[in-house]
Amino acid sequence: MTATIDPRDFRRALSQFPTGVTVVTTLDDNGAPIGVTASSFNSVSLDPPLVLWSVDKAAYSAAIFRDAEHFAVNVLSADQIAISNRFASRGEDKFKDIPWTPGLGGCPIFDGLAARFECRTWNVYDGGDHLIVVGQVMSYGYQTELAPLVFARGGYAVSERHPAMAG
Ligand SMILES: Cc1cc2nc3c(=O)[nH]c(=O)nc-3n(C[C@H](O)[C@H](O)[C@H](O)COP(=O)(O)O)c2cc1C
Numbered sequence: 001m002t003a004t005i006d007p008r009d010f011r012r013a014l015s016q017f018p019t020g021v022t023v024v025t026t027l028d029d030n031g032a033p034i035g036v037t038a039s040s041f042n043s044v045s046l047d048p049p050l051v052l053w054s055v056d057k058a059a060y061s062a063a064i065f066r067d068a069e070h071f072a073v074n075v076l077s078a079d080q081i082a083i084s085n086r087f088a089s090r091g092e093d094k095f096k097d098i099p100w101t102p103g104l105g106g107c108p109i110f111d112g113l114a115a116r117f118e119c120r121t122w123n124v125y126d127g128g129d130h131l132i133v134v135g136q137v138m139s140y141g142y143q144t145e146l147a148p149l150v151f152a153r154g155g156y157a158v159s160e161r162h163p164a165m166a167g
Pocket of ligand 1: 053087090091
């Protein structure tokens with residue numbers, strides 16, 4: 001890390017930018033489901049439809065996502081904090097008792113999501129201590145009646161219409 005930047009303070013500054021919360025999933029070489037909580041998800045391109053997220057090179061799942069042909073972005077809804085916490089820890093059986101169905105390439109898709117994006121891996125780029133994974137969206141879905149889970153200032157939040165938008 002550059003001497004002039006304190007990593008903890010840098011994180012704090014970044015946390016002033018609210019994000020949604022996703023669990024990105026795939027299958028490993030043995031066909032076992034893999035998932036990681038990620039707030040680094042973002043849109044890239046409309047034509048072709050591309051999205052990105054970044055995975056810590058030190059994460060257990062980093063090499064699996066690097067080599068995966070497909071991945072799915074599960075955009076969590078406001079009542080899915082337990083799922084976010086489960087996939088943010090290094091667990092033996094993260095998928096235990098969580099209902100999911102196989103999507104494109106067999107990638108796990110949860111119930112009750114705000115949105116889902118099923119992707120074919122477009123490219124993987126070096127991004128310092130992370131890998132930047134870009135995916136081409138082959139299929140997607142969303143439920144406007146479910147509010148998305150938000151992560152801001154180091155904690156979970158919900159999005160509300162700004163009072164200035166009223167009227
Ligand atoms: C709200 C939230 C957002 C996160 N975003 C990311 C992310 O974008 N990329 C990442 O690599 N880890 C992120 N993490 C941390 C991973 O979820 C965590 O390191 C997880 O244990 C990785 O799983 P693995 O070690 O089984 O691969 C986030 C954690 C939380 C709670």
